[in-house]
Amino acid sequence: MSLIDQLKDQMKDAMRSKDKVRLGTIRMALAAIKQIEVDTRESLNDDQAIAVLTKMVKQRRDSIAQYSAAGRDELADAEASEIQVLETFLPKPLSxxxxxxxxxxxxxxxxxxxxxxxxxxxxxxxxxxxxxxxxxxxxxxxxxxxx
Structure with missing residues (x-):
């Protein structure tokens, strides 16, 4: 099963369980992937989708640093929860x-x-x-x- 199919299945599960954070994060990831597909006019393979998710995680880590520096812990916590959702779709990190x-x-x-x-x-x-x-x-x- 491709990564994009896994994201779609997990989105359906998040809808059923009414997990708003997970659902919003998965929708955001699928939207980012779809945007790249539309821009390049070709379907992304798993490696390209992983690159998109990796970029999203990196952006959220940068946001967490900025929010923490500004004393906006509630926004930093929201970004951290999005990172946790995105990391479930990424391969296991190397030691x-x-x-x-x-x-x-x-x-x-x-x-x-x-x-x-x-x-x-x-x-x-x-x-x-x-x-x-x-x-x-x-x-x-x-x-x-x-x-």
Whole structure:
């Protein structure tokens, strides 16, 4: 079952159980996916849908930081509950050790030896860790290993 089908099924379940937060979040995710499908005039596959959900989670984390800094805890809590719903549809996150192992393996496969090869390593790693690890943290890890 595709991720989009799972979202639609979960939306129906949320309607039945009258879970407004879950329902609103799933509808928002489906709307974001649909918008991209309309803009690009092609259907998204699971990897592309995961990328959309990952971006939504990242946006909510940024919002939480801003709301907390402004003392708007009720808005930060609402964003946190949306993150919890979105994360149920994302793949299980990789541990720090798994990420380090993937980085080491990819550096060896590509034969990267300097900072000039960082883009190649990031390009090779992105499909492997999409939605499962923070690319900024991976970038820092690669930079530390290639210096």
């Amino acid at each position: 720090q050790e798994e990420v380090a192992q993937l980085v080491d393996t990819t550096i060896q496969e590509i034969g990267a030896s300097s900072m000039a090869d960082m883009g190649k390593v990031m390009g090779a790693l992105k499909p492997k860790v999409q939605g499962r690890a923070d690319m900024a943290a991976i970038g820092a890890m690669i930079k530390a290993k290639l210096q």
